[in-house]
Amino acid sequence: MITAEIHTAKGLMKVKFFEEDAPNTVANFVNLSKSGFYNGLTFHRVIPDFVIQGGCPNGTGSGGPGYTINCELDGDNQYHDRGVLSMAHAGRNTGGSQFFICHSRQNTSHLDRNHTCFGKVYEGLEVIDLIRAGDKINKIVILEE
Numbered sequence: 001m002i003t004a005e006i007h008t009a010k011g012l013m014k015v016k017f018f019e020e021d022a023p024n025t026v027a028n029f030v031n032l033s034k035s036g037f038y039n040g041l042t043f044h045r046v047i048p049d050f051v052i053q054g055g056c057p058n059g060t061g062s063g064g065p066g067y068t069i070n071c072e073l074d075g076d077n078q079y080h081d082r083g084v085l086s087m088a089h090a091g092r093n094t095g096g097s098q099f100f101i102c103h104s105r106q107n108t109s110h111l112d113r114n115h116t117c118f119g120k121v122y123e124g125l126e127v128i129d130l131i132r133a134g135d136k137i138n139k140i141v142i143l144e145e
Contacts, residue, residue: 055099069096
């Protein structure tokens with residue numbers, strides 16, 4: 001099992017991944033995290049009661065890792081609920097490094113099977129509500145058991 005710790009100035013979020021449902025998306029996020037790609041990037045898009053989004057190297061929502069990955073939308077866990085990590089994209093199969101974490105199910109259900117859900121915050125859910133636009137991702141630590 002692979003888990004992650006997302007370290008921010010507002011606190012720590014611990015994530016369990018949906019490895020069976022989105023193996024390529026999980027592998028992509030893990031590889032970027034291990035390389036230090038996310039260290040120091042910001043949550044550039046924060047919409048209350050919707051999502052916090054990060055992973056853009058430009059800090060604007062316009063950047064990525066220099067490649068794209070395909071969406072994985074057929075798994076059992078493809079439902080946007082509070083704490084779910086999902087891949088942001090500019091259209092089907094254009095994701096790369098930008099991801100978002102959902103505030104609630106109420107305002108995110110329309111994203112189901114349109115954006116790849118690849119993990120869920122299981123500890124530190126309160127941090128999601130504390131994040132503001134411009135807050136940094138200090139580092140993401142990957143733990144493999």
